[in-house]
Amino acid sequence: MTHAWEGLIEGMLEAVLLVEPVQLTVVAANRAAHKILGVPSHSLPGRSVIDLAAAPEDMFFWEDVAAGLSNNIYSETLLRRADGQAIHVMRRVSLVRFDNASSMYVVAIRDHTDQRQVENELEKLISELRATLESTADGILVTDLDGSIRSYNHLFAKLWGLPEELLTSRNDNAVYAWMDNCMVDASHYNERLAQIRRSPLMEASDVLVLHSGKVLERVTLPQYARGRPIGRVYSFRDISQKLADQARLQLASKVFEASTDAIFITDEQQHIITTNPSFERLTQFSEVEMIGLSISDFFLGHGNAEILKRMLDELELDGFWEGELWNRRRDGHAYLCMISLVRVQNENGQTLHTIGFFKDRTENYQAKQKIEELAFTDALTGLPNRMLLEERISQSITHASRDQSQFALLFLDLDNFKQINDSLGHPFGDRVLVDVTERLKKCLRQVDTAARLGGDEFVLLLHQADAAGAEICARRVLADLSAPFNLDGIEFTVTCSIGIALYPEDGTEMLDLIKNADSAMYYVKAV
Structure with a gap:
């Protein structure tokens, strides 16, 4: 009878074992069973089916089978391959009775490893998505169309360093005033904010430089209800760390390239590593000519030694510096520039970059001189x-x-x-x-x-x-x-x-x- 069953199970695609119901030994197994367990052909007959179990609870499972508690059991379990690897399988155990009152268990096995891996990956993705939704990596500020604050998350408060008294009281003006004081260029920041508020449908991305040395990327999108704008969502992300990565500089290049301010970025030794197009338009020096020069090399001329020393000392002490000094373009013409220097640090307080923003103030200076001349x-x-x-x-x-x-x-x-x-x-x-x-x-x-x-x-x-x-x-x-x-x-x-x-x-x-x-x-x- 066993030989007849062997011929039958050999033609099946599933792995199949025939198990003697009393001793629970394998009496026959097809090629698929040998393959799934990674054992040589014809090596399974004579082995105890319990030896193939990879989980302790499987021993109790076979005891229940031997006790006849069920004639048909379908379950998920682990089997151990010859190389020691445990694999997930779906297993069906059926009791088959013969005319001569003898019986045998037919164990059909299907490899569930790939499906289980897909399920695990899916669970992982769902878990990650849930964590992202519950705890966003960005600071979020939500306002109505008039700019009144409707809500913000804890990361927003942390990025801007809002004091405890602002977190426990509802005072929009105080929050906005605090943000203004944090900005290196508060006037430009407020001009840009006013422009955004005047355009309810506007989508914008900006880079904000704070006195603390943080550089935040701000993305603002309109908030809709029934197809109409009802407010605005501002997301803030600290990109200070990422400025260390050239790839991040490329991601920020749209803002960097389009800025009307001349901008340069240095490495930790204050040697210039990049400049934007406005820098070349103002100074007439190309990026290639500037790379490798230090801040001192660029600003040292025109009698700036004393103010340059004070600039670098204050930058080292406070992390930022603002002021005016005279410099020369490549053609030798002097110009007065308004400079903001910000030191970018990592979480350990180590300097990664210095970012310099400056603009030509010569016309303003000349106008001021003209006014003074007319006055005196x-x-x-x-x-x-x-x-x-x-x-x-x-x-x-x-x-x-x-x-x-x-x-x-x-x-x-x-x-x-x-x-x-x-x-x-x-x-x-x-x-x-x-x-x-x-x-x-x-x-x-x-x-x-x-x-x-x-x-x-x-x-x-x-x-x-x-x-x-x-x-x-x-x-x-x-x-x-x-x-x-x-x-x-x-x-x-x-x-x-x-x-x-x-x-x-x-x-x-x-x-x-x-x-x-x-x-x-x-x-x-x-x-």
């Missing part, structure tokens, strides 16, 4: 006006008082200048005043000051001059102005009256000195 100089002649004159007189009083020295004020008024304006016109008179200014400048030393108070009144401030020095200067002015003027073919002469006041003889206060010099001038004019 006479628009027609370019001479200091009354405000600047008073400032310099005040300085002269301070120095003369400290050094026990003297100085002189000469109050000068052109004689009969009104007749020139009345007869030849004010434009012609203005040209005369400009020519008078040039002659006055030639009569003074470099340390002296000539100022125009208005109309045809001028004041000369002579540093460290006594009465004799003041008289010499006054005579020189009278002589130079008495020389003929020639404008548009018209030749004429200009005379003037000069009053002199000496410090400290004629006063120790600025107003007294100007008043006394003015009085002396009118006395001369009346004589």
Whole structure:
């Protein structure tokens, strides 16, 4: 009978064992059974089926089978191969009775290893997805369309270092103010935030640099309900660590390349490893030319040694530095740049990179200089006006008082200048005043000051001059102005009256000195 069964089971695709029900020994096994267990052909008959079990509970299983508790059992179990490897199988044990009252267990086995591996992988993926959803790797901030905060997670609070009092109270303005104070370039940050809020459907990605040295990537997406925007979701990710990886720099290249600020990144030794296109447009130096240069190499020129030392010291101490300094483009032209340097560290406090942001502030500086020039100089002649004159007189009083020295004020008024304006016109008179200014400048030393108070009144401030020095200067002015003027073919002469006041003889206060010099001038004019 057994030989007949052997022929039958040999044609089956499944692994099949025939097991004697009393001793639980294998009486026959097909090729598939030998293959799945990794044993030589014809080696299974005579072996105890319990020897093939890989789990202790399988022994109790076969005891239940031997006890006849079930005639048909379908279960999952482990079998041990000849090489010691345990494999997952699905097993069906069926009791088959013969006419002669004998019986035999037919054990059909199907390898379940691949399916179990797929199931394990699926369980792992589901577990990872659940963990990702329950605990995102990004800091999340959710607002409505007006910017009011609806919620944020703990990682958001950790990234921005929100203090405990902001976590326990609802104060949107305080949270936003805290974020502003964390930013290296708060003005640009707020401009960008306002732009995003004005566009409810806008999707944006930005890089934020914090005073703490963190570099955050911010991605913002609109939040929809029933197809309409109802708010905005901001996700923040700390990319400080990833800046150490060139691949991460490439991922951030869109922001890096498109920035209007000139940007350079250094290694831990502060040697430049990359620059963006705005850097080359501003400095005229290509990235290839800059690679390997240190921050000191780039900014050392134009008398920056002292400020550069302070910059690097503060960067080392505080992790960031902001300020202005002059530098030169490749063609030699000087420009004023506003610089922000941020040190990027790893979790152990070791420096990975230094990121430099800077922009050309030359136009702003020139505009400021122009405003100051208009505020402190006479628009027609370019001479200091009354405000600047008073400032310099005040300085002269301070120095003369400290050094026990003297100085002189000469109050000068052109004689009969009104007749020139009345007869030849004010434009012609203005040209005369400009020519008078040039002659006055030639009569003074470099340390002296000539100022125009208005109309045809001028004041000369002579540093460290006594009465004799003041008289010499006054005579020189009278002589130079008495020389003929020639404008548009018209030749004429200009005379003037000069009053002199000496410090400290004629006063120790600025107003007294100007008043006394003015009085002396009118006395001369009346004589």
